[in-house]
Amino acid sequence: MVYKLLSIDDFVATRNLMLQNTETNTLEKVFDDSGLVNEGKTFYFMEIGKVYDCKLALFGSMKQMHVGKWKKFNVLKANVKIGAKLFLEVETEQDIYYISQESVSGYESMKSFMFEYSRLDLIQVNNLNSGNLYP
Numbered sequence: 001m002v003y004k005l006l007s008i009d010d011f012v013a014t015r016n017l018m019l020q021n022t023e024t025n026t027l028e029k030v031f032d033d034s035g036l037v038n039e040g041k042t043f044y045f046m047e048i049g050k051v052y053d054c055k056l057a058l059f060g061s062m063k064q065m066h067v068g069k070w071k072k073f074n075v076l077k078a079n080v081k082i083g084a085k086l087f088l089e090v091e092t093e094q095d096i097y098y099i100s101q102e103s104v105s106g107y108e109s110m111k112s113f114m115f116e117y118s119r120l121d122l123i124q125v126n127n128l129n130s131g132n133l134y135p
Helices: none
Strands: 002-010 015-021 027-032 051-061 069-082 085-092 095-100 112-125
Touching: 027 051, 069 095, 095 112
Parallel strands: 027 112, 051 095
Antiparallel strands: 002 015, 002 051, 015 027, 051 112, 069 085, 069 112, 085 095
């Protein structure tokens, strides 16, 4: 999906980005650790006010532990390869996200499921993958 970069909060080795989905206008605060995990190519080329094709991964669990947002997600596609990892492409409220297949047991027979996520990770920008594609 295409996002406009609205702001950057830099920390020592990571940063948070505020992105706006250009189709749904959803605002997303995403975590970017490409400066820690990518060798050479990071997402630091991104500039405020510009638009980028981004993939956002949800970091969380199918167990509700009251530490994040608990939402229902519809499975759009399984076995989406980003880097060396396989993800589920999911949607909620017309927004598309990616969840590691290893985080969703039994996804093969599911059309939808509940998932609690505590963080949104920026995992791909304009076909450049993050080196931290966690399980």
